[in-house]
Each structure stands twice: as C-alpha cells, then as structure tokens.
Amino acid sequence: MATRPEQDRVFAESEGNAWFQRNAAALGHGDKDDQVLAMLAQLDPQRLARIGTVCDIGCADGSRLARLRASLPGASRFAGFDASAEAVAAGSTAFQGLELAQGLACEPPVSGPFD
Numbered sequence: 001m002a003t004r005p006e007q008d009r010v011f012a013e014s015e016g017n018a019w020f021q022r023n024a025a026a027l028g029h030g031d032k033d034d035q036v037l038a039m040l041a042q043l044d045p046q047r048l049a050r051i052g053t054v055c056d057i058g059c060a061d062g063s064r065l066a067r068l069r070a071s072l073p074g075a076s077r078f079a080g081f082d083a084s085a086e087a088v089a090a091g092s093t094a095f096q097g098l099e100l101a102q103g104l105a106c107e108p109p110v111s112g113p114f115d
Contacts, residue, residue: 008104016083020060024090028063036064040071049074055114056080057105062091062098069098079110 040048051072056065059080069078079099082088088100103109 008106011083012102012104017086020082020084020087020090024061024087027060028067034064034067037067037071040068048072051075051115053077053112053114054079055110057108058082059087059091059100060084061087062095062100065091065098065100066095075115077112077114079114081109 048071052075054065054068054072054075054077056062056068056078057080059065059082061082062078062080065078065080069075077099078097079101080091081101081103083102083104085102088102091098091100099110101109
C-alpha cells in the first residue's frame with residue numbers, strides 16, 4: 001500500500017494529468033449540473049455582492065472559475081489550483097485574469113483569505 005506522500009506524488013506527476021485528459025472535453029459544458037453554480041443562483045444578490053475572493057481547490061482548467069467570475073462581477077480575485085500541470089496550462093491560456101497554479105490540497109500553492 002502506498003503511503004500518503006507517494007499517492008500525492010503519483011497524482012501530481014501523472015494521475016492529475018490523466019484525469020484532465022479523460023475529462024477535458026466535458027469541462028465547462030455542465031452548468032445545469034454544476035452544484036456550486038446552482039447554489040450561487042439561489043443566493044440573495046446582496047449576499048453575492050459581498051463575495052470578493054474565490055478559491056477553487058481542484059479547479060482543473062479553471063472553467064468553473066471563469067463561470068463564477070461571470071456570476072460574481074464584484075469579486076476581484078479568482079484563484080484555483082489543480083494537480084494537473086496540463087489543466088493549469090490549458091486554463092492559463094484559455095482564461096485570462098484567473099490565478100491558476102499546480103498543486104495539491106496538502107500544500108496549497110495559493111495564500112490569503114478567500115470568501
């Protein structure tokens with residue numbers, strides 16, 4: 001059985017990219033099935049206006065962050081990180097103004113408070 005650091009290494013070096021390769025075509029096409037976006041649509045507009053910073057852990061290519069940016073025009077920072085370097089590279093090209101980084105939740109590569 002692999003130890004936790006070994007699992008993290010494998011995910012960061014290969015499985016994160018493999019997941020992205022298997023799922024890239026479907027990213028950004030499931031707004032009606034996205035539970036986060038559905039929850040936001042139900043919130044009071046005044047409450048949404050107070051959201052200034054967003055962090056998506058496991059953001060893939062940042063497509064959800066880009067949709068969140070459209071839903072939260074008052075927010076100023078949209079950050080996310082994913083184990084897949086390929087996903088982060090694709091998102092950095094496709095979505096300008098998002099702060100995307102490669103990393104794992106055990107050692108987040110972003111800092112600061114988030115709403």
